[in-house]
Amino acid sequence: MKKLILSLAFSLSIFNLFAQKNGSITGILVDSANHKSTLNYSTVSVYKVGDSVLSTYRLSDDKGLFKINNLQIGVNYRLIVTAWQYGTYRKEVSVTAEKPAVDLGTIYLSTKSNDLNEVVITGERPPVIVRKDTIEFNAESFKTLPSAVVEDLLKKLPGVQIAADGSIQVNGKNVSKILVDGKEFFGGDQQIATKNLPANIIDKIQVVDDKQAKRRDPDMLASEIPQVINLKLKKAIKKGAFGKLYAGGGIKNLYQAGGIMSFFRDTTQVSILAYANNINQPGFNPNDVQRIGGFSRSGVNSMMMSSGGYFEFNGINFGGSYSGIQTSSGGGFNFNTLTKRGIKINTQYFFGKSDNLLERLTNTNQTLGTDRQITNADENTSSMALKHNIGAKLDWQIDSLTQLTIEPAVVLNSNNSISTSFTYNTNASGQLINTLQNLNDRNASTNKYQLIADLSKDFKKAGRAFNIGFDVSTTPNPSLNYNRSNSVLFLTPSTSEIDQLRNNQIDNFRSYLYANYTEPISKKLNFKADINGNIINNENALNTFFRNPSNQLYDILVPSLSQSVKQAGFKTNANLSLRYKITKDLFIQPGLVYNYISLNNRFSNGADINQQYNFAWPTFQLKYKIFSLTYSARFTEPNVSYLQPVADNTNAFYIRNGNPNLVPARMQSLSINMYKYDPKSLINYNLYGYGNFTKNGIINRINIKDGVQTVNPINASGIFSFNGGANISKDFKKDKTNLKLGVGFWANFNHSPVIVNNINSDANVFYVGPNGSARLNLNDVVEINQSYSINLNRSRYEDSFYRNLSYNTQQSSTELIVRYPKKLVFETNYALSVNTQQLDGYNNNIKLWNAALTYLFMKNDRLQLKLSVNDILQSNVKRAIEITGNSVVDSQSNNLGRYGMLTVTYNIQNFGQKVGGRQTFFSF
Template identity: 80%
Template sequence: MKKILLSFVFTLTIFNLFAQKNGSITGILADSANHKTTLNYSTISVYKVGDSALTTYKLSDDKGVFKINNLAVGLKYRLVVTAWQYGTFRKEVEITAANPVLNLGTLYLSTKANDLNEVVISAERPPVIVRKDTIEFNAESFKTLPSAVVEDLLKKLPGVSIAADGSIQVNGKAVSKILVDGKEFFGGDQQIATKNLPANIIDKVQVVDDKQAKRRDPDLTAAEIPQIINLKLKKAIKKGAFGKLYAGGGLKELYQAGGLMNFFRDTTQVSVLAYGNNINQPGFNPNDVQRIGGFNRSGINSMMMNTGGYFEFNGINFGGTYSGVQTSSGGGFNFNTINKKGIKFNTQYFFGRSDNLLEKLTNTNQTLGTDRLITNANENTTSLILKHNIGGKLDWQIDSLTQLTIEPAVVLNSNNSVSKISSSNNNANNQLINTLENLNDRNTSSNKYQLRADFHQDFKKTGRSFNVGTDISATPNPIVNYNRSNSIFYLTPSTSEIDQLRDNTIDNFRAYIYANYMEPVSKKLNFKVDVSGNIINNENALNTFYRNPANQLYDIVVPGLSQTVKQSGFKTNANISLRYKITKDLYIQPGLVHNYISLNNSFTNAADIDQRYNFIWPTFQLKYKILSFNYSAGFAEPNVSYLQPVADNTNAFYIRNGNPNLLPARTQNLSLNMYKYDPKSLINYNLYGYGNFTKNGIVNAITINNGVQTVNPVNMSGIYNFQGGANISKDFRKDKNSLKIGLGFWGNFDHRPVIINNIQSNADVFYIGPNGNIRLNLNDKVEISQSYSINLNRSKYDDSFYTNISYNTQQSASELIIRYPKKLVFETNYAITINTQTIAGYNNNIKFWNAAVTYLFMKNDRAQLKFSVNDILQSNVRRNIQITGNSIIDTQSNNLGRYGMLTLTYNIQNFGQKVGGRQTFFNF
């Protein structure tokens, strides 16, 4: 509480600093011809008289009104007003102590007689120009450090926000592409330019609507249309290369090294990268891989990330792990080009390798009426993961109305792991029920072969469009598992031993075909048809063998543990809807969807099961200004692994059965979204919510006998889930200082049946989490940030057999960055997690403290020498708690702990300029 009060006092002090008012200027902009038309979103630039440096600026609102605060009293200022299609207006004013609030009344601007005759004063270039469909920022008006990249420039632009994952928003709208001089040098990758291009080569930053996204989805409202950022380079910037090389080492034989280069010339881009380390870090951060690897151009089909640094794109592990100890390495290349006909080509190959050691302690506490089942497990797992990714993409803009995209991809993944688990079960009286020693030696391959294609056609008639596409994939995944275990039971004395080989191959094939057509019936009414079909052909082949005592080979077939399941069929979805525009800002789109599914489940040792279902259900969309609401419904077939009637006994205390009689689930989905950014007040807020209702969903019915759990998946209805949240943030700016304050709230409610020992209860699980953050930037010299969140976790049951569960988690994170003196950067971050769930031997207060100092040298600070210390307090623990069914699962795992690292980084930013005929090594 003391920390929170201090943060509150600090926030009030900073807020008061930014809220101080010296003097202000107000006025209204209007057309000089009719005196009635007001000029919205015009730029008012303020300069001190006799000084060409921009003091501040403001945009007029939608009624032409402007107000400029925080102007010093006793100074003369020069106002420069710039409006699209109007001539430049200039006026000198003075703020005095006697008249600190200066009202200029209505200022009249004249339309331009001839753009070509306009005299441009370069010293008065407005920082922002708003045209009909374009916002243009003058890069020179937003000062950055000599070593700054485009991302640093974008952070200074009003209305532009960059998230921790590198995603960009402008005025609350997501950025879908970044172009350079109007060309997709990097396939529209959002970060290939922002993280690498120096800010000092940018002349203008232009923001426009993504018209292609609007064509692909005509239902998008103005608030939902993504944005495109176009970086206009300074003259003579025609070709170049950029990237970085780094190497570091520390005690305990720790190391990291890597390099990545990106060469570009006109419409061609070539990237290469390689890395290796044993400090649980990815070779590059996710932003590096996206921009250099060209994943955004070739397409990110799957992405997995966590706060510990681990991430995957398209199934490729680029290193990094939240828990355990890992050594990782990898490399690859990417090639992008555009031919004279405008066809974009991409090819890429990546290889990744990681060696992992995971030591994990798990405590699972289950409530069973007056009794409990308390499981303690100690796991030691070593694994070697090898992954290859081969991909390509062809994107052809055939003409202004027609586009074709083809994307093939191959992912090859192998995981060889050896896991040793020692576990024990106790009851509520702390009596030992049983113990288990288990060894699993698994060789797994997860491969994927995929082809995606999409054809889009617009027509000359506005609103008419046609789209057709397909997504075909085959995923053969063989699993070979050598499993040995020994179990001892104490309440009913006995022992059990397993020594077997499970050869399991899961082959999934899917061919998804879709098409949609929109036809405008009138100015207010549109007719839309969406149809799709999904061909399904899956197989789960399992063969189990016992070890032969005679020859020590696994060649004794176990018929009761061997079975082949084949799932084949198709499902279709046809949606017909009418979009009616009620007012300028409001439209509704009611419709009907017909879902049909036909499945045949065949078994080697049982009769086939045919399933055919269909239903007609209403759909509905409503959009009003920034608010959108959607409702739909559909089928989802059970995964073929659930249909396998053979038990999975690789964990002798947790046996999983299959159910060949499982039915497809029918789900109703609804969503609510609202997003708004106010450029006048610099306030950004959003509200979102999602929900689903499921009939015939899959629920695990568990039987517990003598400490052994047997799981049987069954169909159940009455399953529903709701999740949502709200966020609001406000920016304060004064001179070169900025303050951002944000508040948020999220929640999740899950209602589903729980079945233990034939006792059924409804479980209501709540997760509620308010949060807040503040970030202060003082002239890029000092940055301070603080965030705090509390998660309230509750689980309630309507049967007394189960005990309600409750615990809270508090998290606080602080960061301090000091860029002073000029060539030094100090940075430190401190995080603490406090959990009220108390279990013996587990640390509930986990503290992390990291710090680093960086020395910048060479021209433009291209070289950096960084000394960093990780986990200064030697916390050496990773902890995660979750509620599942009637259980609290509390997990603790190992990590590297405290270590120091000295790293040298050299940033390569060469750009050939035809000045004096000089060429550079990296130009090609």
């Protein structure tokens, strides 16, 4: 209760801080020529008279109205209004106790004339200028600490949101890349530029639509178009080097070390990096890899991240593990340049190696009428992965209307793992059904060779555009799996042993071709044609061998467990539509899509199955102001691994069969999206939803006997799912104090048939997760971040044979950062996860507490000494729970646990401040 009272008192004090009544200035901006057209998104800057430091500013709304709150009483202010293509308006305004709310009424702005004698007062540069298609921020209007980097500057800009993983949004739209002086900077990666470039070298920040993304997907709605940030450097900054070197050690022989450096001069940029550690951490954060490592400019074709710190770009693992204990290392380089003919050339090479030890407990609770089958598994896996990535990108702006992009890539990945497990099944009364001891020794490769090309052509006639391209890839993936197991059945007493080698060669070839064309018929009507096709050629060759007792070699072929299947064919999708502008804010785009798929599945036993399907279906898009709706349909062919008519018996208690008679699934999709950022009230809110309706989708028909499950994939209809959510947040700003509050929720619903022992039922599984967050920043000296969420998980079944399932998970995270005294930074975070699933040996209250103390040395705090302690309470494990079919699957895995680490980091930010200077670590 005492803690609750203190928390409420603190919240009320913060609320009162922002609720105090102060002065305000309001007005309406109007075009002086016709006295009717209001000027939206114009910048209203406020300075104290006699002071060149910006006090605050606002943007006018879509009706030209602006209101500036929280002004001090008894102060004279200088008001400066700037709007694109209009002259500057200046006025001194006094905010007094007698008249705290000043209403300037209607302010008329005249269009700007080209006056060669015009004088520009640099001290009054507006903080924000909104042009037709560009938002431009004046960096000097947003004060940062001397050691601040670009990320610190971006956090102060209105409408800019930076997530914990470093991804950036501007007014709700994702940022696809970052440019420096109009050139892609190390792949346009958001992390390299934002976390390494000093804020004090930036003159302007410009935000524009990603026109290349729009050309590649002409149907992309305005609310979905990614944004590009262009950092305009001060004139003196033209060459330099930046990066960091670090090394650390701790108890239990733990270590970490690495370096990442970037060198640039005008249009040429080079980056190198290397790292090694055994503390389950990536060598660098994603921002470092993209920003300094140059992966954004070279192209990030695939990305995967997890909350545990693990991430991959283009299939390359940069270290880090969500669970288990890992030792990892890696290195590589990235080269980017711009030729005199305007061709951007990027090349990269990177390798990564990781060794991981995973200990995992899994409990699967499956309802079967009045009985249950409870499966407990104890697994230990030791694995080693080695990946190489070779990539390049050529981006040629042939002329002002034509652009060609070519991207080759090679990814080589080998993975070797040895896994031992002990599994046992019991029924509802606790009676032992069976036991299994299993060993899997697997050596596999997942390689990929890819070539992407794209040609975009705009025409002089506004709105006419053409785009054509292809994506061709081949992925040879051989796998050798040595499998030994011993199982015992108790209800029907028997024992069995397996000692086999599964040699599986998977070769997939896919060629994706696409073209689209847009033709304006009138000012309100556009015709659009979008055609794409896939050429498919896949093969899955499986040969299984038993060990020969006479020579101990795996040379006895098992015909019943050996089979090859070749899948060849093509599918096409043609979409014709008309985009009609009903009003200024309302667009509709009805259309018709024609889908055709032709497949030939040929098996080594002589079977030959041909499949041809086609359908025509309406499509529809609607956009009204901030709301958009999209409806479409498509075919999806079954993966070739589902077609192979042999059993996968590597887990003797979970045998998976194939089905050569599977047919392609037809899926209809519906999405809605709504986003709004109000610059006047500093409120963000969004609503989104996605639905899929599937005919002939693939589900598993399961048969259980003596605890052994046999799974057969079949086609089924009546499958649909929906996920969506809503979020709202508001910023409160007063002087040097910022408070951001947010609430939201997400929901997921899945409806699918469940078939166990020939008992059919529809399963409805849904998840609901409300959440809230608060972030308080007191002049960058103290930061407090708090978040809380609860996930409600439920399943409901039509047949009483399946018992309804439910569990709840609550998660809370608290972070405190104190930068005081000047050279000392204290940070700590505490995360709590509470689950209602009560299982013996499983941690239901996971408490993770980390803390660190950093001391800053040298000019601009280049040298940092950090003492950190991970998992202070020694209670951190990884736990995951989900409902699948008629089961709750609960797993818990090991983690590194408590340790201390002392790390020294040297940040290199050596930027030449003189034109023509050579103060760099590298010369081109």
